[in-house]
Amino acid sequence: MVARITLVEGDITEQPVDVVVNAANSSLLGGGGVDGAIHRKGGPQVLEECRRLRASHWGKGLPTGRAVATTAGRLPARWVVHTVGPVYRAEEYEERAELLASCYRESLRAAAGLGARTVAFPAVSAGIYGWPPADAARIALGTVAEVLDGGDAEAGAELAEVRFVLFGSEMYGVFERARRELFGREV
Template identity: 65%
Template sequence: MTSITLVQGDITRQHADALVNAANSSLLGGGGVDGAIHRRGGPAILAECRALRASRYGKGLPTGQAVATTAGELDARWVIHTVGPVWSPAEDRSHLLASCYRESLRVAGELGARTVAFPAISTGVYRWPMADAARIAVEAVRTTPTAVEEVRFVLFDTSAYEAFARHLSGR
């Protein structure tokens, strides 16, 4: 059984086997969590991302998929990059957001990771409403079979932490 914990803080300061990066499809860094992971992790992450773009992901990583690289200078073994969907009031893309969590757990399992730290995927510049993102994330993690022992949601601020806490407790 996978335990789920919540932490308020900076995902780049976490110690875990794998840190999940809310990446953009280019895999070449960006803003928010993506930029922070690339900055703190150093050039080794970008080098592996460039190699992935030159081989398997020439057109970029598709939304809802996940791929791993080294964690560089982060306190982890791997970074699992996943591309969240942009929120749309006109189209239900929740299956893509859930896929980010499921695919990241699948990759983590293949790597042998026992602890995985997730950010609140798609809630920054992709504008996914926090309460809905928390519901989707918690449900996806709870229902995905995995050998991962601990999933840690690392939430940047109090409102994100509280939204995830409400869904984790079933309120």
């Protein structure tokens, strides 16, 4: 594996990394949770670039599982990569789990396209979108590890660190348990 996967309990808007990933809604115009926090702290530059994206290529909104980059505005990061996670529906699990994995793959591709070395992710879809946290953690960590292990050489080639920034000790604990289950060690 080229990059390290780290877990941090904290606020994603305070991470001094190249790319902060935003768990966005399809409008790209801000919302609640991580999305709202990134837009508030990033300031009007982030919103302005999102509006330009909506006025051009993403007029109908960013599809679930896709990712697109903007400036980070006043955030300590260089860029924001916005990705739209799926809403959890047990009856559509397989399709939606693939969309959740796609959020991580596409975000890493977008970060690689920017030349990023460090990327910070939230727990995409594990909040208001209702994804069970333990399953969201397994999908997130497993997908990122697969990309970094060469499953997508373009996306993982230059990365030094992929950091999961988890809000609260409960979510941090969920990710730590998933990491031990998947890897049995630090990665």
